[in-house]
Amino acid sequence: MRTRDADGTRKRILAAATEDFAEHGIAGARVDRIAARAEVAKAQIYAYYGDKLALFRAVFNQNAAVLVEATPFTPDDLPGYAVGLYNGTMDRPDLIRLLTWARLEGVPPNLDDDAWQEKLDQVAAAQTAGVVTPDISPANILAMLAGVALSWSAVAPMVLPPSADDEHRAALRLVIERSFHA
């Protein structure tokens, strides 16, 4: 038997679950496979996390914030922020998948509205300060910015030849600059 290490076991389960959920989604993930990956008896998973959906929520809550909060929001430098988001998607493609699965499978987003509202306010402030174009609403600016930044991870795998990251970043900068600078 493995030596007793409750905390380590929890973490191994969560790590294995993150992989499996990112790869297969909720419906496609297999608890037995997660147990095998974590080198843990299946019963432990139920002891620690309740059931499959609760396990997914634990995985999701731990990781969802990571991507968004990993790149500091800079309303005065939207191109820089967009590139930061893009870098995040490249570093951790599994997080994007996790987010996408959650959306498709209808798991309540659970993103704190406060952080979002704060960003909206900051954009609005940048608009009145004359740094950001005033002719698009803050919500639409952020939505589109995120859309472009994520576009490679969403569209590229289907059709795009793998081209240089630097080129993507440059194009991204250009587009955000042109679109949203006052």
Add this chain to the structure above:
Amino acid sequence: MRTRDADGTRKRILAAATEDFAEHGIAGARVDRIAARAEVAKAQIYAYYGDKLALFRAVFNQNAAVLVEATPFTPDDLPGYAVGLYNGTMDRPDLIRLLTWARLEGVPPNLDDDAWQEKLDQVAAAQTAGVVTPDISPANILAMLAGVALSWSAVAPMVLPPSADDEHRAALRLVIERSFHA
């Protein structure tokens, strides 16, 4: 028993499958449920389509083209094309879900490269004609354009308050115009 109508049966199966796959994905879809929805015995599904994955591919192939080809590509009017794509996503959100699920679950995209290549060429032509900005590659232009057009369907459901469609379209026009016009 239902009156004999092979072709109608095929179509009812395909329609029911489209709904169920769009809602639940491949792993989450249930053949029994599809059969019930189509008011068809399960065995009919296997007789007509082989197995679950083949059924998904049939659904996918029938619908994937629809969204892309429904809006004519107009290299000289990229904003108009973007709005067309956006309208498509609003009219048939299920198609977006289908596409997304196919991507996540690793079903070979099967988009014909010819159509894609043709669009790339048309953009390149528009660039040399001086209608489209020359400082971003055609592939990146198309990827980002699609990204912005799809951004509401991907990002909005998580955070955005349901705002007016017209506002989205106007913002979209503005962004594409500023980003890609020569």
Add this chain to the structure above:
DNA sequence: AGAACGCAACCGACCAGTTGGTAACTTGTC
């Protein structure tokens, strides 16, 4: 007749979740 269509019932594999019990650590008592 016979080919095409339709279906209820069935099957075997799989899978989320449970049980009953064992091994390792902790605490209390002398």
Add this chain to the structure above:
DNA sequence: GACAAGTTACCAACTGGTCGGTTGCGTTCT
């Protein structure tokens, strides 16, 4: 320190139900 009692981490084996896929037979049309 030594030993027992209590607690926590762990797990192999099982269970009940679900799901993809099949079979054998009835029905309808030509």
